[in-house]
Amino acid sequence: MITLTIDGKKIQIEEGTNVLEAALRNGIDIPHLCYHSDLSVSGGCRLCQVEVEGYDQPVTSCGMACAEGLVIQTQSERLTAIRRNLIDIFLADHPLDCVTCDKAGSCLLQKYAYEYGVKETSYIPIYSKTLYQDDNPFFIRDHQYCILCGRCVRVCDEIVGVHAIDFANRGFESHIATPYDGPMIDSSCVFCGNCVEVCPTAALLPVSRLKRGREWDLERVDSICGYCGVGCKIEYAVKDNEIIYAQASVQESVNGSFLCTKGRYGWDFAVNPERLTQPMVRRDLAYSLGISTENWRLPKVSPLDIDKPDVDDYFIPVDWETAYEIVSSKLVDIVKESGPDAIVGLASARCTNEENYLFQKLMRAVIGTNNVDHCARL
Numbered sequence: 001m002i003t004l005t006i007d008g009k010k011i012q013i014e015e016g017t018n019v020l021e022a023a024l025r026n027g028i029d030i031p032h033l034c035y036h037s038d039l040s041v042s043g044g045c046r047l048c049q050v051e052v053e054g055y056d057q058p059v060t061s062c063g064m065a066c067a068e069g070l071v072i073q074t075q076s077e078r079l080t081a082i083r084r085n086l087i088d089i090f091l092a093d094h095p096l097d098c099v100t101c102d103k104a105g106s107c108l109l110q111k112y113a114y115e116y117g118v119k120e121t122s123y124i125p126i127y128s129k130t131l132y133q134d135d136n137p138f139f140i141r142d143h144q145y146c147i148l149c150g151r152c153v154r155v156c157d158e159i160v161g162v163h164a165i166d167f168a169n170r171g172f173e174s175h176i177a178t179p180y181d182g183p184m185i186d187s188s189c190v191f192c193g194n195c196v197e198v199c200p201t202a203a204l205l206p207v208s209r210l211k212r213g214r215e216w217d218l219e220r221v222d223s224i225c226g227y228c229g230v231g232c233k234i235e236y237a238v239k240d241n242e243i244i245y246a247q248a249s250v251q252e253s254v255n256g257s258f259l260c261t262k263g264r265y266g267w268d269f270a271v272n273p274e275r276l277t278q279p280m281v282r283r284d285l286a287y288s289l290g291i292s293t294e295n296w297r298l299p300k301v302s303p304l305d306i307d308k309p310d311v312d313d314y315f316i317p318v319d320w321e322t323a324y325e326i327v328s329s330k331l332v333d334i335v336k337e338s339g340p341d342a343i344v345g346l347a348s349a350r351c352t353n354e355e356n357y358l359f360q361k362l363m364r365a366v367i368g369t370n371n372v373d374h375c376a377r378l
């Protein structure tokens with residue numbers, strides 16, 4: 001551990017930590033746009049400059065390693081002037097659409113423009129990057145809001161490892177592109193949406209949140225992804241009891257700031273009107289068990305061959321007691337007829353350890369078989 005001083009506060013931190021990270025971890029907010037604590041340092045935005053005792057010129061705090069005895073100032077008239085000018089430059093190539101922008105309230109550029117009182121650019125604005133791209137069902141790319149911080153490129157390279165995007169062209173023509181500027185869908189993108197999550201502006205947004213509410217309209221609900229055994233922590237942005245979008249919840253989670261495509265975009269089943277919410281029994285079984293008086297026979301055409309089979313044509317709802325009764329009597333019949341090893345139990349990684357423990361107990365001690373397995377994707 002080494003000790004340094006930031007804004008008069010003595011800070012102890014592991015050697016190798018950069019000054020920006022040390023400040024952020026200790027509740028000192030240095031403005032930053034290109035830095036993300038899970039990605040490599042690019043030093044592109046220059047916003048995080050600080051004054052270091054003994055140095056003539058300010059230095060970028062994300063690019064400076066903490067050293068024993070360093071004395072840092074994160075606020076000064078000179079730094080304010082530098083930051084105001086940098087924000088001014090960003091706004092020279094960024095439309096002032098905050099009043100209608102979906103990202104308002106959670107946009108870092110907006111936050112810093114507000115904090116440093118930059119209402120508009122003093123340069124002649126050139127809004128050149130107007131290529132709105134909605135070439136995939138998951139997120140939109142709106143280059144006019146891109147500040148070229150490169151977070152998306154780095155997350156795709158360093159965390160996801162698919163290198164689907166990179167910088168293209170130069171100057172005002174610079175933009176983030178797939179190879180040959182082709183559609184996202186034709187690139188190596190796996191639609192994990194991690195680039196969307198780390199983007200500080202409205203350049204990348206989930207399709208599901210467009211015009212569905214802004215930061216102050218959304219409630220945050222913590223959850224655990226149910227798709228596999230990793231158990232990634234998820235934060236749902238919710239409005240009027242509907243999920244608007246999902247993002248990784250960084251606090252003490254196994255997944256840190258990141259999610260895969262299923263966790264990030266695969267939540268629409270939660271409000272799907274076809275979602276099963278009670279046990280269902282096939283109509284012919286219901287008739288043979290006396291639950292229904294309708295003498296129904298399975299149609300010759302398999303439901304698998306019907307474009308959109310209606311579950312109500314084949315099944316009737318029953319209460320949980322009835323469902324348990326049917327399942328347990330069928331299990332008893334199978335054991336009597338063919339022995340316990342004719343049964344296999346498949347548990348789920350979505351269950352807790354305790355639930356899975358009880359499930360194997362049921363199979364071994366009650367049914368009498370060791371045929372127990374689980375699938376991480378059940």
Ligand code: SF4
Nearest residue numbers: 097098101107201202
């Ligand atoms: S991306 Fe940010 S700064 Fe740009 S219009 Fe939207 S809220 Fe405003």
Ligand code: SF4
Nearest residue numbers: 156189190192193195
């Ligand atoms: S969605 Fe994932 S794979 Fe696709 S560009 Fe973004 S980070 Fe890369």
Ligand code: SF4
Nearest residue numbers: 146147149150152199
């Ligand atoms: S799309 Fe977003 S994350 Fe990528 S460079 Fe532009 S502003 Fe940064």
Ligand code: FES
Nearest residue numbers: 032045046048062
């Ligand atoms: S955050 Fe340090 S240069 Fe961008």
